[in-house]
Amino acid sequence: MKSNIAIQLKNLSKTFGRREEQVRAVRGVNLEVTAGQVFGFLGPNGAGKSTSIRMIMDLIRPSQGEVYIYGHLVRQNRAILYQHVGGLVEGAAFYPFLTGRRNLELIARTRGFYDAKRIEMLLKQVNMIEQADREVKGYSTGMKQRLGLAVALLNDPDLLILDEPANGLDPAGIQEMRHFIRDLVDVHGKTVFLSSHQLNEVEQICDRVAIINKGQIIREGQVADLLTGQHYLHIEAKPLEKVTAVLGDQFPITRKNKGVTIAVAHEDIPHIVRRLVENDVSIFQVCSQRQSLEAFFLEAIEDGTEKGTNA
């Protein structure tokens, strides 16, 4: 088949509506997802995540740009989607009047890879075997998400595209989903491209992330690389005015409760503590925290402009 790049988006754009009412949902997105990793696609609501995913899945026609899957231009080789891609797009949806099993059967038949044994195996794998013969209209959101994951795996794809897969799952379900996704990559060698707004989850399972805002990619890189360097130092000390006076010219300081929070590089921490002691500040507590993906994400979308990528 097969290029080492599972997904490549080249200048991908989508505009909805005509003339005055035009909405540019996705604007010239360029992205490469290397095979064999979990790639997180982050963005606030309306950022263009689902539209991008629908374009990758050939549900929406791009206004401009191209989608390549394993090096194949999808527009010219749509069979690549059947053969190598499975997807769960924006909330699992099923025929409510049919059972979970029957839904899987007819989706598999329609897409040309019906295999009763595989359906049985997938129902067990996503922990839905006991509910498989109940009508979907009685399912919870979490159960539908699990069944959606089974749909995505029906054709044993090399690449899984999952749009908010943890939506509607309880904490135990989220943890189970996290292990499941990591196993798909680490044990079965698949590639997973997932969109999420649950940043804690993304931080824990993704190898690499891209942040999209207002239809544009504003950050991209290895999760570890994006989060190194920036630390938050929380200091409880007296008098706080003196802390501000001593450090305010060098570092951005925010007052919080009985202390201050300072954004610093890891190597600056000893220097900060030394300066406070030298200036007779009484220090009660110094707590260093690595910046979370959530903080990074919020900062990135607040900036709102592209600052280049971080490989």
Add this chain to the structure above:
Amino acid sequence: MLNILHAEWQKMVGNRWTIGLLLWVFPVGALAFVVGMSLMALLSPTARDNLYIIPWTEAFLVPWRFVNNPFGLMFLLGFTAVTFAGEYQWGTWKNIVTRQQRTLLIMAKFTNLGALILIAFILTSLIFGGGFGIFSLIADVPYEPAATGEIVQEFLRDYALETALAFISIIITAVYAALAAIVMQSILGGTLVGIGFSLIDPLIFGMIWWWANLFNTVSVLHLGRISLFYNIENIKSWIRDDQAVATLESAFQTFNKAAPIDSIGFSMLALAVWLLGGVGLVLYLFQRQDITT
């Protein structure tokens, strides 16, 4: 293709309430009518004496005539709209649609829709035909006319004609309901547009005639020749009476002009254009559509 047909069949038949209320209601209603009337006739001598028994050659045709009015069509158009617009409302297209497969999916839906409608109405027709036979037994009167070779032959010809034309007309109307369902992504929208189409079509010829009179433009009358209703009537007229339907001639006579005579081939071609044009339009629009639900 067989797999897709099978899946579509499972989906349409599996929607038990919808298919029950909108399609099986016809044979079930016919059966209830026959059973109810039979019981009444058996239990009440007055009811037995008042049983009105139509000839079997008519009884078998009743359902096909009933379905070709807006009330009967409403059920079938509702079923069509659910078949097409339901996928948007349930958000299920995204599980099965990629652009490569779209033509096959639509063709599978139309094929199954046609098959189910045929099954439902052939069943209804058999129940009616058989039911009136039971009434005649209860009333102890002959079930006329006597089934001579000639009568049977004539009946089979009429039955084939009536069912074929009713079926084509239903399917064409269903195609336009499907078109509306796909464009509007709404079950109600699809049903209403289908009903509107079925109501307006028989009136088109009259509206064109009125327009021609108002503006004294006889050439406009030619537009009426492409209407669905006119062409169905024209085919019936050719098969039954071996001549073109009088509608066109009457309209042209108002202007003291000779009417063109449309052959059965012309009307069959017109129906084919309606059918293929409608299906083609559905396929074209669906192929270009963004699946955003």
